[in-house]
Amino acid sequence: MIVYVNGRYVHEEQAKVSVFDRGFLFADAVYEVTAIINGKLVDFERHIVRLQRSCHELQLALPYSIDEIKQIHRQLIERNNINEGLIYLQVTRGNAKQRDFLFPDKDVQPTLVMFAQKTNIIDNPKVQNGIKAVTVEDIRWARCDIKSVALLAASLAKEYAKQQGADDAIFVKGDIVTEGSSSNCFIINRHNQLQTRELDHEILPGITRKAVLSLAKEQGISIIEKAFSLEEMLMAKEVFITSATTLVCPVININNKVIGEGKPGKNAIRLREIYLENIK
Ligand code: PDD
Numbered sequence: 001m002i003v004y005v006n007g008r009y010v011h012e013e014q015a016k017v018s019v020f021d022r023g024f025l026f027a028d029a030v031y032e033v034t035a036i037i038n039g040k041l042v043d044f045e046r047h048i049v050r051l052q053r054s055c056h057e058l059q060l061a062l063p064y065s066i067d068e069i070k071q072i073h074r075q076l077i078e079r080n081n082i083n084e085g086l087i088y089l090q091v092t093r094g095n096a097k098q099r100d101f102l103f104p105d106k107d108v109q110p111t112l113v114m115f116a117q118k119t120n121i122i123d124n125p126k127v128q129n130g131i132k133a134v135t136v137e138d139i140r141w142a143r144c145d146i147k148s149v150a151l152l153a154a155s156l157a158k159e160y161a162k163q164q165g166a167d168d169a170i171f172v173k174g175d176i177v178t179e180g181s182s183s184n185c186f187i188i189n190r191h192n193q194l195q196t197r198e199l200d201h202e203i204l205p206g207i208t209r210k211a212v213l214s215l216a217k218e219q220g221i222s223i224i225e226k227a228f229s230l231e232e233m234l235m236a237k238e239v240f241i242t243s244a245t246t247l248v249c250p251v252i253n254i255n256n257k258v259i260g261e262g263k264p265g266k267n268a269i270r271l272r273e274i275y276l277e278n279i280k
Pocket of ligand 1: 242
């Protein structure tokens with residue numbers, strides 16, 4: 001694979017980042033994952049607007065224009081011949097040349113790393129048949145609205161899910177559901193409303209979440225943005241998660257309890273189809 005590091009396209013084996021990079025030492029970095037379908041970027045502008053916001057919240061000046069970042073995305077798609085997959089982008093506060101908690105001088109340039117990965121986004125049997133999830137206490141930091149690379153809690157949660165024979169984890173804070181380990185979480189509640197947690201510091205403002213909410217609105221589906229409990233999720237008619245890489249992914253079993261009829265729900269299937277049509 002050809003990857004991008006600070007202005008250069010190099011073979012992955014040749015790519016280098018300093019051991020003093022703030023991303024490596026302090027997780028002082030933010031990232032974005034954008035899906036590629038039919039060789040095209042999905043919702044690129046919204047991802048970059050969120051990247052700019054994440055940088056702003058960390059007082060990290062991004063020295064690249066939207067157009068420059070778009071060109072790098074396109075180059076990676078072309079050079080790696082990607083039809084379907086994703087582009088990962090990470091920007092860190094750069095190489096501070098030493099370990100110091102304080103921000104480095106202004107002349108230290110941020111590190112920008114980008115690479116592409118081939119994955120099946122449309123024809124993904126796991127996603128199409130619905131996944132099994134377990135809930136895990138949400139031990140992440142208090143600014144989950146920033147797309148920070150500090151993903152250890154998510155990694156531990158996914159590993160725990162795997163050890164339990166499940167496909168993914170859904171975070172709960174006490175009794176209340178926050179979001180998926182790398183996705184936003186939706187239910188069809190007992191009033192047949194599409195319900196998802198309101199945006200606050202506890203969840204990431206998902207790009208797919210936003211797209212799905214506006215498509216659901218167009219379809220005349222009643223929507224409520226309000227946190228729900230674990231109990232409400234387990235009793236829901238449908239549960240699904242959304243993210244750039246899974247789009248709309250039905251959840252058919254949580255904590256070994258069957259959700260709804262134990263198969264992908266009609267709303268999840270419909271929203272996935274409409275979202276895909278829209279992308280194409
Ligand atoms: N994760 N919530 C969390 C905690 C996430 O990590 C993600 C995405 C989302 C969904 O956001 P979006 O719809 O913009 O992809 C919600 C990416 C895919 C990842 O870390 O791989």
